[in-house]
Amino acid sequence: MGAEMTLGAEEELHLIDLESRQLSARAPQVLSRLDKTSYSAELQRTTVETNTDVVSSLAGLREELLRLRKGLVEAAARDGLGVAAVGTAPRSTFTDFELTATGRYGRMHEQYRLLVDEQLICGTQIHVGVADRDLAVEIMQRIAPTLPVLLALSASSPFWNGQDTGYASIRTTIWQRWPSAGSTGPLESAAQYDRLLDDLIASGVIADRKMAYFDVRPSSHAPTLELRVCDACPLVDDAVLIAGLFRAAARAAELDVLAGRPRPQVPTPLYRAGIWQAARGGLSGDLLDAAGGAPRPVPAPQAVRALLDSVRPQLEEFGDWEDVSELAEAALARGNSADRQRAAFVARGELDDVVRLVVEETHGSAAGEAPGTAALRRYRTRAGDEAVGLNAQPRAAYRDVIEHVRQLGPEGVAAAEADRDAWARERHLAYVVNEPGGSSEKPFHVDLVPRVVLPHEWEQLRAGLVQRARAIEFFLRDVYGAQRILQDGVLPREAVVGAPGWQERATRLPAGAVRAPVMGFDLVRNEYGRWRVLEDNVRNPSGVAFGIAARALMDAVVPDMPRPAELLDPATAFERLRSTLLSRSRPGMRPVLLSSGPASAAWFEHRRLADGAGLLLAGADDLDVVRGRVLHRATGDPVGVLYLRLDVELLDLRDGSGRPIGQEVFDVAAAGGVVLANAPGNGIADDKAMYRSVPEFITYYLRERPLLESVPTYRLSDEGERRAVLERVGELVTKPVDGYGGAGVLIGPYATAAEVAARRQEIASAPANWVAQEVVRLSSVPSWDAQAGTLQPRRVDLRAFVYVTGTGEGECHLADVALTRVAPEGSLVVNSSRGGGAKDTWVLAPKGEDRPRT
Structure with missing residues (x-):
């Protein structure tokens, strides 16, 4: 039958x-x-x-x-x-x-x-x-x-x-x-x-x-x-x-x-x-x-x-x-x-x-409710897009912005982009690239479609990043002090002492010194809307001034773009930076941003931060050390705090005459005569291999469960993990432990067979110099595609900043500024030096908070 x-x-x-x-x-x-x-x-x-x-x-x-x-x-x-x-x-x-x-x-x-x-x-x-x-x-x-x-x-x-x-x-x-x-x-x-x-x-x-x-x-x-x-x-x-x-x-x-x-x-x-x-x-x-x-x-x-x-x-x-x-x-x-x-x-x-x-x-009906807005028919929808659903419908937080871009049309967007480029040129909104033939400015590209961070998301990030910042500050004080975390066996000594970011001389700094007053955290949002920390930056985190400039650019170029009433003002980060730096400085002394100068990749930021936060901008030749005090040469003012934004280690810094001014400054700091913001030795917490242990720091120092997830990370000094990674280099992201700016990063699924083979050899030769991470499917946000004449998704990450004056919860503050970095078409790498751009990040204030807004 x-x-x-x-x-x-x-x-x-x-x-x-x-x-x-x-x-x-x-x-x-x-x-x-x-x-x-x-x-x-x-x-x-x-x-x-x-x-x-x-x-x-x-x-x-x-x-x-x-x-x-x-x-x-x-x-x-x-x-x-x-x-x-x-x-x-x-x-x-x-x-x-x-x-x-x-x-x-x-x-x-x-x-x-x-x-x-x-x-x-x-x-x-x-x-x-x-x-x-x-x-x-x-x-x-x-x-x-x-x-x-x-x-x-x-x-x-x-x-x-x-x-x-x-x-x-x-x-x-x-x-x-x-x-x-x-x-x-x-x-x-x-x-x-x-x-x-x-x-x-x-x-x-x-x-x-x-x-x-x-x-x-x-x-x-x-x-x-x-x-x-x-x-x-x-x-x-x-x-x-x-x-x-x-x-x-x-x-x-x-x-x-x-x-x-x-x-x-x-x-x-x-x-x-x-x-x-x-x-x-x-x-x-x-x-x-x-x-x-x-x-x-x-x-x-x-x-x-x-x-x-x-x-x-x-x-x-x-x-x-x-x-x-x-x-x-x-x-x-x-x-x-x-x-x-x-x-x-x-x-x-x-x-x-x-x-x-x-x-x-x-x-309701068998098919559900009909969409209330017109679909983006040519948009390449994907799971994990923050602004556009799988049905090509703009999500509520982005509807007004996307409609505004639609009304501008290709000609209107092209005109706005021309205004944007002129605005950026006039203000030298750029990063510096040092090449064999010399240094040159490369435009810092800001896409005109903003990224929106909703109030409940910002609250989630605030809680998780403050927790993470406290644990990292505890760790830095501990490993350069009593080293309880090593004695208790939470971390093996060999993973810390002698690691690429370790500096023995950093043990000389005062026990109560805040080691990392400025922390930057790179975050990604997966296809389910969950945030994860991708990297911790505690040596020299950059991006605050670029995030503030992105808002100023948008206000000048597309002032008619609809803005939510809850939009926070990123420029409040200037005052937050100043108050953070002065919190440990003696009254009457000057705060100074110590820069490597015009050849530094973030020279725009150094100048903008100094101006916005009321800091003296100085280089090696602008400092003097006299009778145990650091002075600003031109004014003779005593320096109370030095915010280090150097391309070299402070201990290697010399002035034009060859004087080891960095070593002299460090000696004053060791004696308590000047505060070093983001001090030497912080690289041990910035180390990509140490990133894997931050959840353990949170449990050990705070007795709390981590509020934000980390990306699964393999420490290749471990033989078992190394063997597993060598078999999967083509599936993973591999990075140098002390790398920054995207240098040395290999994304296995996007690499050639020759590149994968070469990376295997590098890992096998010096495994302690490398880490591997699982590939994260970065979320996407629309960007204008001039060639297609329409909006298309681009992968993004987020850099957020926590200012630290101590290890208490009330002594760590998430700034109201964030930098969204955008990968080029078909890429997962967001760094500007690798062809990435940025977006103005619209952070919305949590309900009931009285905060400065734009």
Whole structure:
């Protein structure tokens, strides 16, 4: 007997208290008002299950799902409840679980304990009519390679227990803990499948045949093949899409059976790997493509389209091709529910916004609400874009800016860019490049589309970076003092003393000296909206003046661009810098910025900081040391604090006559006669290898958990890590431990085979000189592409600055300025010296804060 290929669906739906946004355990009350043939209880009292009638078409399935949702929504509304068809309710916590009072569920709870308590999850089950159970068992094994794609399309459970899990479908991970979940393994007949169930029941591991929770199975109660792997879908059209693909894949498998084609064998571990990968990344990551033999990771949209193409003949047979292909492209454009939930959360950092979204989508039309603004049709959308969603719709924080650029058009933007370039030339907004033929100024390019940092993001960064700055300052004082961290075995002595950034003479500085009053942190934002620290800069962090200049340029060149009311003024960093430098200086003494002069790469910044913060700008020839005091030669004023912005170490600094003025200044500092801001020896904390240990500093010195994540980093002086890295140089980022400005960085996936081979040799020759990091998918923000005449995404990072006057939380302050650095087209390297540019960074003030604004 062949397969009837009828359709049906079961949906599990959460009940949400519309006032508290929490799960509600009032399913018994709601079910008392509903038809028992279509609505039923589930394991947990926060969930209702719906069961559609059997239909023959996707249109019929859509109508059934909408009909049943409408009935449940109306019944739930009488108790002030809403309905959410998602894998996990965003605000669900372990304490929300309340067991439905039946003997069967009570037995399950007694047997499985915590496993049952975790089941605050909802799925969508699709049924396809296959009355012949032998055929159903054969089909279910042949369609296994398609299941990860269907899971990725459905993924709707990124949040669990009040936090983002990092998974698109954490429901899958929870569900797979059941002993009867996942794959059955190879089976030859329905009789063998039945014996498997009998053996499981006899073992006592499951109680009955309904507990066969395999990802796909012959139904326990209907002549159908049942898909069980998918999350609940808030948009009905996503469930319809999955049903269309599942039915077409089942029909293709049936035809293969009838034609006597051999069954493809997918080893169970590879199948499990594919399911896990789909649960982890959803439509934003890679999926395993098993076509052509060995599985390989491919971008999820490519895998979706490949499945669509492979079952096109069957979709056309059912008359579904046009509908399913349109639904697939719509799903890829808007992202799955996990993508949309994360976008809702990033906008304000509020889980209530996520709950509101999933309830509105579940209650709404099959396709969801139509976009409220025009799409950027030519924009290359990607997961992790901060300004534009996968549906090419500008996000709320960027709508006015993008509309302004649209109205300017190519001619208007070109005119503004010409004004920008003239403004920058007049003010020498540039960095200096030293080459064999001499030094020259290179324009510091500022893109005219700003980057927006939302208030809740800035608060998150403030807390995390202040914590990190305190720990680093503690570490510097400790390693050049009592060295408790070495004595307690948290760090091996050889990793610190004698490392590239270590300077033994720095132990002579006063014990209470603030070693790094100015810290810079490079951060990246991944595709999920999470911030990570990429590097710590405590020797000579640059960028404050460039960030301030970017705002001044924008105000002069595009004054009509709409600006949020909460926009903070970056120029307040000048006063913050001055007060920080003077906090440890004796009254009546002058603060001085000590520069290497016009040949320094950041000469523009040195001049601008000195002018804006009221500092004397000096070089080696401008200082004198007389009777244990540092003096400014031209004025004779005593110098209380020296902010070091040198291209050489202070201890190597000589004036024009060859006098070792740097050594003399250091001796005064060691005696307490002058404060050195960003002192010699700070390079030990700036060391790329030491970066990996900063989370340990936080735990050791502050007794806190790190608030910001770091990028996975390999210290190559460790033999085990070195061996692993040498095998993966082409997949990793490798950097010199004491490098800066992007020099020596090799991004493996973008490197040639010769470059990878050369880097392996360099690492093998001097492993302690190198670190490796996993490649981070930097977020993107639109920039104007003059060649294309439109906006296009460019990768960005962020440099933020903390000013430090001590190790207390109230003695570290995140400045209201940040520098967004922009990589060129097709690159991940953002440094200006490597062709990168910058953006004005619009930092928005947290609600209720009275701060200077522009």
